[in-house]
Amino acid sequence: xxxxxxPTRRRSHLTKGQLxxxxxxxxxxVALVLGAALINLIGFNAFxxxxxxxxxxxxxLVAWSGAVEGARKAKxxxxxxxxxxSFLIAVLPLVSVIWTxxxxxxxxxxxxxxxxxxxxxxxGAADNRAVENGTKVLGGVYHALIGxxxxxxxxxxxxxxxxxxxxxxxxxxxxxxxxxxxxxFFVDVMTGIPSIVAGLFAAAFFFLVMGPGTKTGAVAxxxxxxxxxxxxxxxxxxxxxIVPNELREAAYALGVRKWRTILKVxxxxxxxxxxxGVTLAIARVIGETAPILVTAGFATAINNNVFGGWMAxxxxxxxxxxxxxxxxxxxxxxxxxxxxxxxxxxILVMLLNLIARLIASIFAPKKGR
Amino acid sequence: xxxxxxSGRAGDKVFSGTAMGAGILILLVLFGVAAFLVVQAFPxxxxxxxxxxxxxxxxxxxxxxxxxxxxxxxxxxxxATPVAIGVALFISHYAPRRLASGLGYVIDLLAAIPSVVYxxxxxxxxxxxIAPGYAWLAANLGWIPIFAGPASATGKAILTAAxxxxxxxLPIITSLSREIFLQTPKLHEEAALALGATRWEMVRMAVLPxxxxxxxxxxxxGLGRALGETMAVALVLSSGALTASLxxxxxxxxxxxxxxNFPEASGVQVNTLIAAxxxxxxxxxxVNMVARWIITKHKEFSGAN
Numbered sequence: 186x187x188x189x190x191x192p193t194r195r196r197s198h199l200t201k202g203q204l205x206x207x208x209x210x211x212x213x214x215v216a217l218v219l220g221a222a223l224i225n226l227i228g229f230n231a232f233x234x235x236x237x238x239x240x241x242x243x244x245x246l247v248a249w250s251g252a253v254e255g256a257r258k259a260k261x262x263x264x265x266x267x268x269x270x271s272f273l274i275a276v277l278p279l280v281s282v283i284w285t286x287x288x289x290x291x292x293x294x295x296x297x298x299x300x301x302x303x304x305x306x307x308x309g310a311a312d313n314r315a316v317e318n319g320t321k322v323l324g325g326v327y328h329a330l331i332g333x334x335x336x337x338x339x340x341x342x343x344x345x346x347x348x349x350x351x352x353x354x355x356x357x358x359x360x361x362x363x364x365x366x367x368x369x370f371f372v373d374v375m376t377g378i379p380s381i382v383a384g385l386f387a388a389a390f391f392f393l394v395m396g397p398g399t400k401t402g403a404v405a406x407x408x409x410x411x412x413x414x415x416x417x418x419x420x421x422x423x424x425x426x427i428v429p430n431e432l433r434e435a436a437y438a439l440g441v442r443k444w445r446t447i448l449k450v451x452x453x454x455x456x457x458x459x460x461x462g463v464t465l466a467i468a469r470v471i472g473e474t475a476p477i478l479v480t481a482g483f484a485t486a487i488n489n490n491v492f493g494g495w496m497a498x499x500x501x502x503x504x505x506x507x508x509x510x511x512x513x514x515x516x517x518x519x520x521x522x523x524x525x526x527x528x529x530x531x532i533l534v535m536l537l538n539l540i541a542r543l544i545a546s547i548f549a550p551k552k553g554r
Numbered sequence: 555x556x557x558x559x560x561s562g563r564a565g566d567k568v569f570s571g572t573a574m575g576a577g578i579l580i581l582l583v584l585f586g587v588a589a590f591l592v593v594q595a596f597p598x599x600x601x602x603x604x605x606x607x608x609x610x611x612x613x614x615x616x617x618x619x620x621x622x623x624x625x626x627x628x629x630x631x632x633x634a635t636p637v638a639i640g641v642a643l644f645i646s647h648y649a650p651r652r653l654a655s656g657l658g659y660v661i662d663l664l665a666a667i668p669s670v671v672y673x674x675x676x677x678x679x680x681x682x683x684i685a686p687g688y689a690w691l692a693a694n695l696g697w698i699p700i701f702a703g704p705a706s707a708t709g710k711a712i713l714t715a716a717x718x719x720x721x722x723x724l725p726i727i728t729s730l731s732r733e734i735f736l737q738t739p740k741l742h743e744e745a746a747l748a749l750g751a752t753r754w755e756m757v758r759m760a761v762l763p764x765x766x767x768x769x770x771x772x773x774x775x776g777l778g779r780a781l782g783e784t785m786a787v788a789l790v791l792s793s794g795a796l797t798a799s800l801x802x803x804x805x806x807x808x809x810x811x812x813x814x815n816f817p818e819a820s821g822v823q824v825n826t827l828i829a830a831x832x833x834x835x836x837x838x839x840x841v842n843m844v845a846r847w848i849i850t851k852h853k854e855f856s857g858a859n
Contacts, residue, residue, distance in 0.1 A: 257752055264754035268648050271640025275728070278721045279664050282675045289678065350576035358570050368577045371584050377775070377842040378587070378835065379782020381809045385816075385831040386587040389594040397824075411587065414580060442562040444569035465666075472668025475784035475809065479816045500670045500785075507674055507789060520678070527671045534666050542659075 202253045209246060216241035239270055286527050293525020296321055300529070303328035304485040304497075309512030312519065322518040324511070326526045328487040329502035332402060333533075335491050336481065336498055337471050339406035340413055345463055347410075348417025349452075355418070356425040357447055375415040383411040384476030391480075402491035405481035405498070409470045416469060420462025424455040461545035468537035472530055474500035499530045587835070595829035597822060605822050612826065616833055618796035622805040623834070626712055626787060627780040629800070630719035635773050637720075638727035645728075646735035647757060658732060665725035673789035676718035677710070681790060684717075685709030688801040702799040710792040713800040715807075718786045723776035730775065734768030735761055767849045774845030778838050784809035808834040 220237035224230070243266040251259035293299060307324035315322050351368065359365030387408035391399040428451050436446040452459070482495030483505055503523045510519035603611035645657050685707060692703030705711070738761045746756040762769075787810040794804035812827050812834075819827055 257755070261752035261754040264757070265648065268640045268644045271637045272644040272649075275637050275641045275724055278680075279725070281679060282664075282667065282672060282721070285675050285679045286671060347576045347579055350573045351580055354570075354573035354577045358573055364574070364577065368580060371581055373846065374839065374842060375580070375584055377778045377838050379778075379784075379809060379838055381782065381784045381812050382587070382591070382831045382835045382838075385812065385828050386590055388816075389590040389828055390586065392594065392824075393590065411583060414583070418580070442566055444566050445562075447569070468666050472666075472670065474668070474670040475813050478813055482817065500668055503670050503674060504785060504789065507677060523674060524678075527674055530668055531671060534668065535663060538663055538666055 204250055204253055208249065212245040212249065213238075213242055216245055239273070242266070243270070283531075286524060286531055289520065289524035290528030290531075293322070293521040293523075294528050296325075296521075296525070299325040299522075299525055300330065301325060301327055303487045304502075304511075305487065307485070307511060309514075312510075312512035312517075313515050315518050316512075316515045322521055324518075324522060326499065326502060326522070326529060328484060329497040329499045329526060330529070331487060331489065332481070332484070332496040332498040333471060333500075333530075335489075336402045336405045336409065336477065336496065337467060339403060339491055340409035340470060341463070341467055343406065343410040344413040344417050344466070348414045348466075349421050349459065351414075351418050352421035352425055353447060353452075355422055357443070357451070372415045372418050375411070376419070378411065380412055380473050381475035381479065384408045384479040386411060387476070387480050400480060400482040400495055401493055402481050402488070402496040405477045405496065406491065408476035408480045409473060412473065412476070413466050413470045416466040417463055420465065421455075421459045424458030424462060425451060427458075428454045457544055457547075461541040464537050464541035464544065468534045468541070471537070472500055472534055474504055477501050478504065499526050499533075502526050503530070591828060591832040591835060594825055595832045596825070598825035598829040601822050601825070606826055607823065612829060615826065616808075616830055619806045619808050619811050619830065620833060620837070621796060622712065623781060623807040623809070623837070625800075625805065626716045626719060626807050627777055629713065629716035630723060630780045631773065631777055633717065633720035634724045634727060634776060638724050638772075638776075639731055639769060641724070641728045642731035642735055643757060643761070645732050647753070647761065658729070661725050661729050661732070665729050669722060669783055670785040670789070672718055672722045673785040673787075676714060676786060676790035680718060681709035681714050683709070684714055688713075691801055699798045700800045702802070705801045706792070706803040708792065708803070710790060710803055711799075711801045712791060712805040715787045715791040716800075718790050719780045719783055722783065722786055723779050726779060727772045727776040730772035731765065731769050734765040734772070738764045771845050771849050774841060774848075778841050778845075781838050781841065782809055782834060784813045788813045 216238045219241050220234050221229075223237050223241075224233045227233070243263065246266065247259050247263045250262045302323070302325035304324045305328070311323050314320065351372075355365055355368060359368075384405075387404050388400075390407070391401075391404045432450050432454060433446055436450045437443075441449070477498045478501050481498065481501070483501055484495040484497045488494050488496050503526045506519045506523035506526070510516035512518065598606065598612050601612070603609065603614075606612050606615050641661070645654050645661070649657060685705070688705035688709060688711065689707075691701045692705035695701040696703045742760040742764065743756055746760045747753075751759065787807045791805065791807075791810065792803040793806040793810065793814070796806075797804040808830050812831055815823065816827050
């Protein structure tokens with residue numbers, strides 16, 4: 186081997202040159218300066234500066250690494266730059282979403298009475314007055330909050346027993362029977378149903394049964410159940426599967442019936458996982474807009490009856506306030522209410538997610554593995 | 555003794571029967587979804603062409619919005635997939651360990667933000683911010699049909715809607731791919747590194763081949779979400795006739811068409827919109843089936859499961 190080595194190649198692969206530790210920082214500094222210079226040629230803005238800097242940094246670092254360390258290390262550096270770059274690209278819009286919601290939502294949320302009043306009697310004239318006189322924006326989300334809580338509660342009451350029992354069937358009784366396989370397959374299919382199609386299904390069903398134009402909170406709850414059941418089945422199934430078989434066998438050995446084993450041993454062991462799965466499912470459907478829009482209509486007044494009359498909800502409230510402002514000439518107050526409602530909705534979803542995490546971590550069973 | 559055992563046996567029967575009943579109920583519901591949609595959609599399929607919106611029959615009505623749906627979802631997927639895989643790799647293999655678990659949690663939270671909030675963001679922030687870019691594209695690249703002018707002055711074009719969709723499905727694809735990447739056998743990774751592979755070579759040789767079916771299923775799930783997503787498009791896009799240009803106002807998607815028109819619809823228009831929903835249902839069903847088929851085809855090679 187050594188005989189074939191060319192004399193110019195004095196060092197082996199392993200000890201070949203490496204970039205100094207400060208290399209990325211040096212390249213970053215140069216890229217920042219060059220980027221600022223370039224962006225000033227076409228007019229300065231922070232976004233363009235960031236883009237130019239990132240491109241220059243990548244090119245500079247990869248070229249330097251290629252010259253000193255060789256092609257493989259350079260390729261590695263390029264991949265690292267792309268991966269970190271894609272992370273930064275992804276973070277920008279997501280941070281922007283949160284930031285927009287906070288900046289626009291806090292004034293609405295802090296308006297006195299925002300959470301305690303409905304939109305009943307709030308007209309375009311009232312909004313115009315609020316803009317002209319600079320007085321406080323009237324109206325709030327109380328009716329929508331009531332609607333969201335009621336519709337979601339009814340959907341949960343329908344979905345949890347059905348979903349939980351189905352997962353019990355799949356795990357405890359299924360044994361790869363054709364029926365169990367069919368259920369697993371169709372639950373997967375159900376996961377992919379677009380939310381608006383679920384809404385149309387509920388609407389079409391109630392139009393046939395109760396007469397055309399039936400729009401109540403209960404219809405919306407049925408639509409949400411169609412979306413929620415597969416989520417509950419999936420998560421509960423996973424949780425029941427990780428219950429150790431030794432527990433079941435111990436119960437059988439003591440002569441306990443299968444149904445009592447499931448109710449007293451299997452489900453209590455998995456209850457924390459099931460509860461957190463259900464909470465996540467609630468968080469998923471609470472923000473659904475489209476199915477509620479086509480099934481519950483839209484109301485401006487408080488409606489406490491799930492089974493009669495149109496009902497408002499937070500997502501549809503946001504949607505209609507943005508798309509059809511109460512006062513078309515002054516959309517400002519409507520926007521403020523919409524963003525306030527959006528912030529309330531985001532906080533609700535985040536809280537539900539946090540609760541799910543807490544349930545899962547605090548009440549986690551001791552794993553038998 | 556015999557009494558209690560008899561009641562126990564009855565309890566067993568009742569319980570297993572109820573559990574099976576719940577499973578059958580799910581099948582019935584799904585069957586019902588299809589059946590009721592077909593029944594309610596039927597009048598639109600047989601209605602006189604003049605009765606359908608546009609006056610040219612159902613298929614002339616549905617074709618442009620199907621194409622609009624596919625365009626928006628395809629652009630969203632093209633934007634979101636590489637970025638999402640990059641982010642998932644960053645969280646699973648590049649970020650410092652302590653940062654990674656926090657980031658994973660944040661991504662999960664972002665996946666839970668309601669779509670109407672993304673739609674509101676697109677309408678209030680993204681569209682005005684991106685409008686000058688469209689004007690520039692129309693002026694300089696206008697000879698390419700997809701960038702033909704006049705650009706939408708408000709920025710409410712199908713490209714904006716597609717970008718909002720991409721932002722929406724990004725956390726979903728990321729969080730699913732990350733789970734898959736984290737399951738890569740540690741021994742494979744360490745073997746690659748021990749043979750002198752750089753980090754990228756390790757990712758390319760050990761992580762990506764292992765995760766391929768998972769990535770495909772994550773992307774397909776994202777596609778399903780993008781196809782069926784309503785609010786982001788309804789709020790962001792100022793809809794109109796089908797145009798090739800992505801930066802003019804115009805185009806429409808099925809889901810947004812339903813959401814915008816259903817609340818005020820009456821008569822045969824209700825049936826038309828339900829028929830449109832049926833078409834959307836069939837499309838998403840096909841996407842899901844293809845995804846499942848790809849996963850089962852690749853499963854045996856991947857070592858997953």
